[in-house]
Amino acid sequence: MPVSYILAKGAAMHMENFRFLSSTQIIFGRGSHHEVGPETGKYSRKVLLHYGGGSIKKSGLFDQVTASLQEAGVEYVELGGVAPNPRLSLVYKGIELCRKEGINFVLAVGGGSVIDSAKAIALGVPYQGDVWDFFSGKAEAQTSLPVGAIPTIAAAGSEASWSCVITNEDGWLKRSYNNNINRPVFAILNPELTFTLPPYQTACGAMDILAHVFERYFTNTPHVDLTDRLGEAVMKTVIKHTPVVLREPENYDARAEIMWAGTLAHNDLVGTGRIGDWATHILEHELSGMYDVAHGAGLAALFPAWMTYVYRHDVYRFAQFAVRVWDVEPDFRHPEEIALAGIARLRQFIRSIGLPVSLAELKIGREKFDELVAKCRMPNDDTLGKFVRLTRDDLRRILELAAE
Amino acid sequence: MPVSYILAKGAAMHMENFRFLSSTQIIFGRGSHHEVGPETGKYSRKVLLHYGGGSIKKSGLFDQVTASLQEAGVEYVELGGVAPNPRLSLVYKGIELCRKEGINFVLAVGGGSVIDSAKAIALGVPYQGDVWDFFSGKAEAQTSLPVGAIPTIAAAGSEASWSCVITNEDGWLKRSYNNNINRPVFAILNPELTFTLPPYQTACGAMDILAHVFERYFTNTPHVDLTDRLGEAVMKTVIKHTPVVLREPENYDARAEIMWAGTLAHNDLVGTGRIGDWATHILEHELSGMYDVAHGAGLAALFPAWMTYVYRHDVYRFAQFAVRVWDVEPDFRHPEEIALAGIARLRQFIRSIGLPVSLAELKIGREKFDELVAKCRMPNDDTLGKFVRLTRDDLRRILELAAE
Numbered sequence: 001m002p003v004s005y006i007l008a009k010g011a012a013m014h015m016e017n018f019r020f021l022s023s024t025q026i027i028f029g030r031g032s033h034h035e036v037g038p039e040t041g042k043y044s045r046k047v048l049l050h051y052g053g054g055s056i057k058k059s060g061l062f063d064q065v066t067a068s069l070q071e072a073g074v075e076y077v078e079l080g081g082v083a084p085n086p087r088l089s090l091v092y093k094g095i096e097l098c099r100k101e102g103i104n105f106v107l108a109v110g111g112g113s114v115i116d117s118a119k120a121i122a123l124g125v126p127y128q129g130d131v132w133d134f135f136s137g138k139a140e141a142q143t144s145l146p147v148g149a150i151p152t153i154a155a156a157g158s159e160a161s162w163s164c165v166i167t168n169e170d171g172w173l174k175r176s177y178n179n180n181i182n183r184p185v186f187a188i189l190n191p192e193l194t195f196t197l198p199p200y201q202t203a204c205g206a207m208d209i210l211a212h213v214f215e216r217y218f219t220n221t222p223h224v225d226l227t228d229r230l231g232e233a234v235m236k237t238v239i240k241h242t243p244v245v246l247r248e249p250e251n252y253d254a255r256a257e258i259m260w261a262g263t264l265a266h267n268d269l270v271g272t273g274r275i276g277d278w279a280t281h282i283l284e285h286e287l288s289g290m291y292d293v294a295h296g297a298g299l300a301a302l303f304p305a306w307m308t309y310v311y312r313h314d315v316y317r318f319a320q321f322a323v324r325v326w327d328v329e330p331d332f333r334h335p336e337e338i339a340l341a342g343i344a345r346l347r348q349f350i351r352s353i354g355l356p357v358s359l360a361e362l363k364i365g366r367e368k369f370d371e372l373v374a375k376c377r378m379p380n381d382d383t384l385g386k387f388v389r390l391t392r393d394d395l396r397r398i399l400e401l402a403a404e
Numbered sequence: 405m406p407v408s409y410i411l412a413k414g415a416a417m418h419m420e421n422f423r424f425l426s427s428t429q430i431i432f433g434r435g436s437h438h439e440v441g442p443e444t445g446k447y448s449r450k451v452l453l454h455y456g457g458g459s460i461k462k463s464g465l466f467d468q469v470t471a472s473l474q475e476a477g478v479e480y481v482e483l484g485g486v487a488p489n490p491r492l493s494l495v496y497k498g499i500e501l502c503r504k505e506g507i508n509f510v511l512a513v514g515g516g517s518v519i520d521s522a523k524a525i526a527l528g529v530p531y532q533g534d535v536w537d538f539f540s541g542k543a544e545a546q547t548s549l550p551v552g553a554i555p556t557i558a559a560a561g562s563e564a565s566w567s568c569v570i571t572n573e574d575g576w577l578k579r580s581y582n583n584n585i586n587r588p589v590f591a592i593l594n595p596e597l598t599f600t601l602p603p604y605q606t607a608c609g610a611m612d613i614l615a616h617v618f619e620r621y622f623t624n625t626p627h628v629d630l631t632d633r634l635g636e637a638v639m640k641t642v643i644k645h646t647p648v649v650l651r652e653p654e655n656y657d658a659r660a661e662i663m664w665a666g667t668l669a670h671n672d673l674v675g676t677g678r679i680g681d682w683a684t685h686i687l688e689h690e691l692s693g694m695y696d697v698a699h700g701a702g703l704a705a706l707f708p709a710w711m712t713y714v715y716r717h718d719v720y721r722f723a724q725f726a727v728r729v730w731d732v733e734p735d736f737r738h739p740e741e742i743a744l745a746g747i748a749r750l751r752q753f754i755r756s757i758g759l760p761v762s763l764a765e766l767k768i769g770r771e772k773f774d775e776l777v778a779k780c781r782m783p784n785d786d787t788l789g790k791f792v793r794l795t796r797d798d799l800r801r802i803l804e805l806a807a808e
Contacts, residue, residue, distance in 0.1 A: 015660050017433025022426065028677065029421025084682070223657035226641040226665050233633030240629065253627035256419050261630050269673075271433065272664070 015223050015273040021269040024160035025186040028260065030252065032190045033150055036065050036107070037072030039186050043146045044094025048098055049076040050118045052083070052110040053293035056152065059196060065109055065150065077101050082110060085288055085295075086117040088132060088168045093159040095131060107148045108184075112156025112208075112295075115149045119164040119182045122147045135166055135175040149184040152193045152257040155205030155296065157212055157266025159187035167289055174289035175377075189263065191255035199246050203353040204296025206242040208256065209265045210235055211299040215278050218310075218317065218387040224274045228320070231270040235325045237261045242353050273304030280306045281305070283395060286376050293362050300355035301362055305402035308341045310388040315339050360404045369399045419627050419677040426671040429562035429590040432664065434656065436594045437554055440469050440511070441476030443590050447550050452471055453480040456487070456514040460556065463600060469513055469554065473597040481505050489692055489699075490521035492536060492572045498525035501536060502549070511552045512588075516560025516612075516699075519553045522586075523568040523586045526551045539570055539579040553588040556597045558663040559700065560611030560618055561670025563591035571693055578693035579781075592618040594669065595659035603650050607703045607757040608700025609644040610662065611616030613669045614639055619682050622721065622791040628678045632724070635674040639729045641665045645656065646757055683789025685798060686708045690780050697766050702760035705766055709806035711747045714792040719743050764808045773803045 019120035028033055040047060049066070055064045069076050079094050096101070098121060108118035121155070122145040124131030133139040149159040162183055165176040197205070213231045237257050246256035264270065284298040284304075291298075311318040319335040322328040322342025331338055347357050356362050373395045376384060391396070431439055444451060453470070473480050483498050501507070503705045504524060512522035526549035528535030537543040553563040562568070566587055569580040600610070617635045641661050648658035668674065687710075688702040695702075715722040723739040726732040726746025735742055751761050760766050777799045780788060787793035794802070 014434070014656055017436060018430070020430040020432070021428070024425070026424040026676075028424070030418070032421060196563070223660065225644065226661050226668070229640060230634060230639030230668075233630060233637050234734060236633060237630040252418055256627065256677075257630050264630070264634075272430075273660075 006392075011341075018219055020268065020272050021180070022160055022269065023180070023183050023185070024267070025337060026160065026189060026263065027186060030192055032063060034068050035194065036148070036150060036188055037068035037070070037074060039188070040074050040105065040107060040148055041072040041161060042067060042239050043148075043185060044077040044103075044370070046072065046077070046101065047105040047107045048094060048101075048103045048118075048121065049078050049079075049290070050082065050094065050106055050108045050114055050121065051080045052114050052239060054080055056109055061109065061152070061193065065107075066197045067130070075102060076107070082114045082117045084111075085174060085292060086113040086115050086120075086165075088120075088166055088170075091117055091120040091131060091166060092125060092162045094118075095124035096126045101147075105146050105148065107150070109150045109152065111151065111153045112158040115147070115151065115156070115158040115184070115389045116164045116166060118147050118149070119144075119158070119184075120166050120374065121145075123182070125165070132168060134177045134179075135168070137186065141177075141179055141181055144181045146185045148186045150188045150190075150193070151259075153197055153201060153205050154191075154194055154255070154262035155208040157209065157262050159184055160263050160267040162268065163266070165285065172289050173213070174285040176285070187263065191252055191257050191259045194251045194255050194259065197249070199249075199354060201294070202245055202249070203242065203355050204294045204300075205262065206353060207237050207296040207350065207355055209238050209262045209302045211281065211296075212265040213270055213371060214268070214303060215281055216276040216360050217321065218276060218277050218314075219274045220314070220325075220346050220387060221274040227270055227272055227274055232324050234261045234265050234270060239325070239349060245289050275386050277385045277387035279388070279390050282377055282379075282384055286372055289363070290368065290375075291362070291363070291364055297356055301351045301357060301359050302398070304343055304347045304350070304357060304400050307346070308401055309394065309398045311339050311343065312336075313388045318342060333366060342379065359399070359402050366403055369396060372399065405525055406502065417626065417772055420625055420679060422677045424672065424676045425585050426673065427589070428558075428671070430564065430593060430667065431590060432593045433597055433660075434594065435463065436592050437468060437597065438472050440552070440554060440630040440712045441472035441474070441478060441518040443592070444473060444478050444509065444511060444552055445476040447552075447589060447703050448478065448507075449502055449503065450481070450507050450637075451509040451511045452498060452505075452507045452514045452522075452525065453482050454486065454498065454510055454514075454518055455484045455734050456484075456518050458484055460513055462787055463595065465513065465556070469511075472616070477545070480511070481507060486521045487694060488515075488517050489571045489578060490517040490524075490569075492574075493523075495521055495528060495535060495570060498646065499528035501528045507549075509550050509552065511554070513554045513556065515557040516554065517564040519551070519555065519560070519562035519588070520568045520570060520587075522551050522553070523548075523562070523588075524570050525549075527581070527586070534605040536572060538583075539572070539750065544575045545583055545585055548585045551586075551588045552590045552592070554594075554597070555603060557601055557609050558595075558598055558659070558666035559668050559757045563588055563593065564667050564671040567670070569689065576693050578689040580689070591667065593663050595656055595663045598659050598663065599651070599654045603653075603758060605698070606649055606653070607646065607759050608698045608704075609666065610757060611700040611704045611754065611759055613642050613662070613666045614709060615684065615700075616669040617674055618707060619685055620678060620680040621719075621725065622681050623678045624718070625678040626789060629680055632673055633663070636728050638665045638669050638674060641647040641730070643753060650757060677792050681789045681791035683792070683794055686781055686783075686788055687802070690776055692770070694772065694776060695766070695768055697768070701760055704754045704791060705761060705806050706802070707765050708747055708751045708754070708761060709802050711750070712805055713798065715743045715747065716740075718794045722746060758769075760808050763803070770807055773800060776803065
């Protein structure tokens with residue numbers, strides 16, 4: 001297989017200098033969502049209660065959250081209807097609502113989409129211009145409303161992350177905006193809330209968590225032993241416990257391991273001092289923007305292909321991944337075989353948890369590959385990714401590898 | 405060997421509920437101490453600059469820190485002289501000085517003792533009563549001055565921890581006070597600042613870091629896979645890189661790994677959702693209070709003895725420790741042998757980095773064992789430790805095991 005990617009030049013000799021503050025108060029455990037009232041009351045007396053398709057009403061969570069708010073003397077205004085791949089139009093609506101109602105806090109109850117939508121609303125309320133400016137790179141946010149999060153799925157890690165991903169229906173552009181002010185002031189993590197999550201969404205969440213570590217794990221930054229091992233800790237936890245929760249959806253212990261792993265996978269602890277890649281995420285954003293597939297499923301189809309395409313760039317790193325994360329027996333004479341064995345085990349794992357390992361399984365054919373590649377944002381001198389700088393030609397080949 | 409300890413009753417069935425917020429802004433890397441001026445300026449225009457024996461003046465660090473403060477328009481008042489096992493009398497002096505000078509921020513430049521002394525001063529300034537009230541358990545602190553930290557040794561993890569340990573010369577009581585308001589607002593971690601640290605102190609620091617994980621790792625809380633692995637990540641990093649820095653004191657990469665490990669070992673990330681033990685720390689506090697030995701050296705002499713005494717309480721956990729942390733080959737038919745092999749490797753490691761594995765090596769004989777045991781604080785129904793609840797009789801036996 002010909003590889004046309006450009007090797008990183010002027011690579012760092014040491015761990016990168018970094019700043020790190022995960023400023024989100026974590027409130028973890030059984031029954032913890034009952035603490036939402038007093039916790040929110042520290043910041044606000046009137047909040048926007050933001051949620052998705054209404055499953056929180058059926059489950060009773062909505063009533064429990066609002067009861068806790070009322071008991072703490074916190075008024076709320078509802079805004080539901082957040083869809084997967086959350087949309088700008090609803091963000092605009094939320095901003096307007098907050099302004100009209102004099103709301104100064106956004107409480108997100110739901111999945112990563114709900115939390116991201118809440119973050120975007122919180123960014124927009126105090127901003128004079130169009131909130132899309134932040135996502136299009138036209139402006140940097142100086143302030144935002146505080147956000148609180150009660151995730152109902154272990155996946156995106158948005159509850160403690162600096163990232164926010166919104167889809168603009170005008171052109172179906174899916175864009176992210178990363179800023180430390182996006183971090184929620186608190187995240188209430190109750191593993192029980194994920195008991196009713198169907199197997200497919202549970203698996204998609206697990207894949208999303210793994211992918212957040214992958215993006216950071218595959219780096220050219222040398223001398224990052226500790227963060228390698230922290231990332232491996234998160235990956236091994238997800239790999240061990242995902243099959244358990246698929247078998248036993250109400251296994252608190254396994255749900256708890258995955259939930260805490262999901263938060264730590266994306267609050268940037270495992271990225272401290274290292275430069276991540278993020279090509280696969282950006283490519284997947286285009287994919288799920290065009291096809292509206294679940295983010296985790298798109299990542300499942302793309303990541304093994306990306307790995308297969310780039311592993312020669314650092315066979316030793318991929319061999320380490322195979323040995324430490326996937327328990328492949330080391331063979332120092334044949335590191336390439338070991339590296340490939342690791343990628344093969346990832347593929348087997350993805351299949352075993354019921355996710356697609358190809359785009360064909362997602363009913364995505366080759367006919368739109370050119371459009372997808374043409375549309376893809378290429379932030380670094382018309383290349384994508386930092387571990388390996390991919391050209392559009394490389395992206396096309398990765399899609400080919402992912403096709404079937 | 406007879407074991408008289410009381411087994412834990414009513415042990416938890418699941419991971420513990422927890423709250424976690426490591427609120428310290430981490431500023432990590434080469435040259436990062438030059439950021440102290442602007443960072444401090446966010447909080448204060450007049451600070452107490454707190455340090456130890458004056459080595460920071462010889463090294464030039466003092467001049468660089470004060471230059472950065474001056475450039476940022478931050479005035480400072482000096483208070484040096486913090487000794488290892490920092491003393492209450494100097495804390496009182498610092499409190500008085502802050503009040504007299506109208507100081508509202510304490511900047512600690514030095515080792516864990518300096519940072520702890522700074523935390524105690526920060527607690528005392530806004531408090532009407534005697535600051536020792538917090539350490540003696542008479543009062544809970546409601547507020548404190550903000551503290552900034554520039555550690556010059558990777559060890560205590562005080563730069564981002566909630567703990568503070570002070571020695572009261574009146575009775576030579578060494579006591580700790582844990583409260584989230586003790587966490588510094590920022591920690592500037594520059595591994596270069598640890599280049600000049602002598603081998604013995606470097607090794608003591610490594611032992612202290614390991615001990616902070618040990619205290620959390622040995623727990624009765626079940627279903628703590630992720631935090632087990634995070635702790636193992638920290639331990640393996642220290643075990644790998646300590647021999648490197650002893651050989652090459654100016655190896656930036658290895659110093660950096662150990663420094664970040666030191667912070668993460670004690671900001672309580674690796675303790676989330678689990679109940680730690682802490683018997684060995686409390687016993688060592690009495691020891692170093694009485695004998696003025698280095699904390700890390702005391703821990704080195706005591707921990708293998710504690711492990712040998714208690715491993716039967718949970719052979720599987722000690723076997724896991726042996727296999728995952730010390731690379732002992734698993735042997736499922738003989739878990740006890742595996743557990744003991746892990747403890748033996750810890751002992752070998754301690755010896756290999758030049759630390760004592762017995763109290764005799766610290767010139768501490770049996771003659772004061774009774775006094776030590778009698779003096780020891782026994783917080784839980786006259787027992788010490790939560791993994792295993794040790795009686796005074798157990799402590800005596802552990803000291804015997806540590807004696808030679």
